[in-house]
Amino acid sequence: MNMLLQRIVGKLVRTGNLTVTGPNGRSHRFGDDTGDPVHLLIKTRRAENAITLDPMLALPEAYMDGDVDIVGGDVLGLMRVVFQNLGNGSIDTAWTKALDNLRLAFRRFQQVNTTARAKRNVQRHYDLSGDLYRLFLDTDMQYSCAYFADPDMTLEEAQIAKKAHIAAKMRLRPGQSVLDIGSGWGGLGLYLARTFEAQVLGVTLSTEQHAVATERAQAEGLENRVHFEIRDYRDLVERFDRIVSVGMFEHVGVNHYRTFFDNVAKRLKPDGVMVLHSIGRAGPPASTSAFIRKHIFPGGYIPALSEVLPAIEKAGLMVTDVEILRLHYAETLRHWSLRFQANRDKAKAIYDERFCRMWEFYLAASEAAFRWQDLMVFQIQLSHRNDTLPLTRDYIGKCEKALAMHEMGHRQAKLAAEDKPAAQPAARAQPAAKAGAAQAEAGKIGRRRKVADKE
Structure with a gap:
C-alpha cells in the first residue's frame, strides 16, 4: 500500500478487524481486532491509486473490474467496517471532505430530471x-x-x-x-x-x-x-x-x-x-x-x-x-x-x-x-382536508387484519385446488367465502368513515 492510502485507512478504521494487502504483497492490519475479520486484496497499482484519490467510487469500480478482491469475509463485512467507522469523523481528510462538499454542491445539476x-x-x-x-x-x-x-x-x-x-x-x-x-x-x-x-x-x-x-x-x-x-x-x-x-x-x-x-x-x-x-x-x-x-x-x-x-x-x-x-x-x-x-x-x-x-x-x-x-x-x-381520515390510526390495523384473512383464504383455496383437482369447485367454496367475507370486512372498514370520525 502507498503511504497516503495507508494513512487514510488507518485514520478511518479505528474499530473492526481489517487486513489490506497491496499490490506489492505487503499486508497491513487496521482496527482493534473486534468483529469478523475482513481481508481486502488490492491487485494493481492503478486500483490502489484510484482508491487513494476517491475511495467511495474507486473501490466498488475496482471490485467490479476484478482489480480488488475480498479474500476474507465478504462485501457486506467490508461495508460494515467502513460504515461503522465513518460515523466517528475519522476520515475528515481535506481531500475527502472536498470531494463530499463538491458532490453536495453539484447534486442539483445531477438531478435535472426532465x-x-x-x-x-x-x-x-x-x-x-x-x-x-x-x-x-x-x-x-x-x-x-x-x-x-x-x-x-x-x-x-x-x-x-x-x-x-x-x-x-x-x-x-x-x-x-x-x-x-x-x-x-x-x-x-x-x-x-x-x-x-x-x-x-x-x-x-x-x-x-x-x-x-x-x-x-x-x-x-x-x-x-x-x-x-x-x-x-x-x-x-x-x-x-x-x-x-x-x-x-x-x-x-x-x-x-x-x-x-x-x-x-x-x-x-x-x-x-x-x-x-x-x-x-x-x-x-x-x-x-x-x-x-x-x-x-x-x-x-x-x-x-x-x-x-x-x-x-x-x-x-x-x-x-x-x-x-x-x-x-x-x-x-x-x-x-x-x-x-x-x-x-x-x-x-x-x-x-x-x-x-x-x-x-x-x-x-x-x-x-x-x-x-x-x-x-x-x-x-x-x-387535502383534515377531516378526510379518522381521528386515530386504529383503522389501519383493522384493515390489515381483514386483508390478512383474505390472503389466508386465497392461499387455502389455491392449495385445495392444487391438491384435489377432481373436487375443485367444492374445495374452493369455503375458502372463497372466507376471502369474500374478509374483503367485505375491508370494504366495511372503508365505509365506516362517519362512525370512525365521531369516535
Whole structure:
C-alpha cells in the first residue's frame, strides 16, 4: 500500500478487524481486532491509486473490474467496517471532505430530471432483463422495501404485508379510482384491483415493466379494472380518489419536488388520500453515492424529510401520517442478496462477471447503509382536508387484519385446488367465502368513515 492510502485507512478504521494487502504483497492490519475479520486484496497499482484519490467510487469500480478482491469475509463485512467507522469523523481528510462538499454542491445539476432525461434514467436500470429481476425478487416482483410485521416472515409474506399496509393507509373503498405513480411490474396495482375491485391506472417510464404488467393484467382477467401506461406523472390530467407511489420518488430529484406535489394536489380529488413510500435519510441532506449514481440509479437521489415536507406544504397538501420503517429494507436486501448469490451463475449467463460483481456490491452496500448508516424508508400519508381520515390510526390495523384473512383464504383455496383437482369447485367454496367475507370486512372498514370520525 502507498503511504497516503495507508494513512487514510488507518485514520478511518479505528474499530473492526481489517487486513489490506497491496499490490506489492505487503499486508497491513487496521482496527482493534473486534468483529469478523475482513481481508481486502488490492491487485494493481492503478486500483490502489484510484482508491487513494476517491475511495467511495474507486473501490466498488475496482471490485467490479476484478482489480480488488475480498479474500476474507465478504462485501457486506467490508461495508460494515467502513460504515461503522465513518460515523466517528475519522476520515475528515481535506481531500475527502472536498470531494463530499463538491458532490453536495453539484447534486442539483445531477438531478435535472426532465421528462426525456427521466425516461433515459429509468431505462438504464428498469429495462434490464426481466429474467435478472426474477432471480432475486419475490414472485410478485416487488422491487421495493418489504414490511416485516413478523421478523420470521418469508420475503413473499413480507411483500404481501407491505401491500396490505399501504392499502390500509389509503383507506381504499371498493370501486374507487387509484393512480399508481411508478407502477413497476404491476404487482401493487393488480393487488388493489383484485382485492378492492378498484379502478387502477398505473404509469411507468419503463418499457420492460409496462409490458410485463400489461401481460399480467390480461392473464388475471383484470384488464377492465387495471390499466398500465407509459406516461410521465407530469403529463396526467385525470383526477383520482386515491394516489399511491412506491419506490418512485427516489427518481424525482430534489429540483422537481415542488412539481411532483403540485401535480399530486391537482390529480387528487378533494376527499382523496395519497400514500408516498420512499427511501429517505434520517440525517440532513447529502449527495448520492457516486457509485450508485454512476452505475445503478443515474439521476437518483435519496431525500431527507427536511427537503420533502416544505414542498408538500407549498403544494397545499396536508400531512396526515408519517411512518418510518427502519430496518425493513435491510432485511429485504438481505433476502435479495441471498437469492442473487444462489442464482449467480444464471445472472452471469444473462450478463457477465463484471455485472455480477457490480450487482453484488450494490446489494451488499445498500444493505449496509440501511443497517449502519442513516438510510430508512418513510411512508407519508397526504390529503387535502383534515377531516378526510379518522381521528386515530386504529383503522389501519383493522384493515390489515381483514386483508390478512383474505390472503389466508386465497392461499387455502389455491392449495385445495392444487391438491384435489377432481373436487375443485367444492374445495374452493369455503375458502372463497372466507376471502369474500374478509374483503367485505375491508370494504366495511372503508365505509365506516362517519362512525370512525365521531369516535
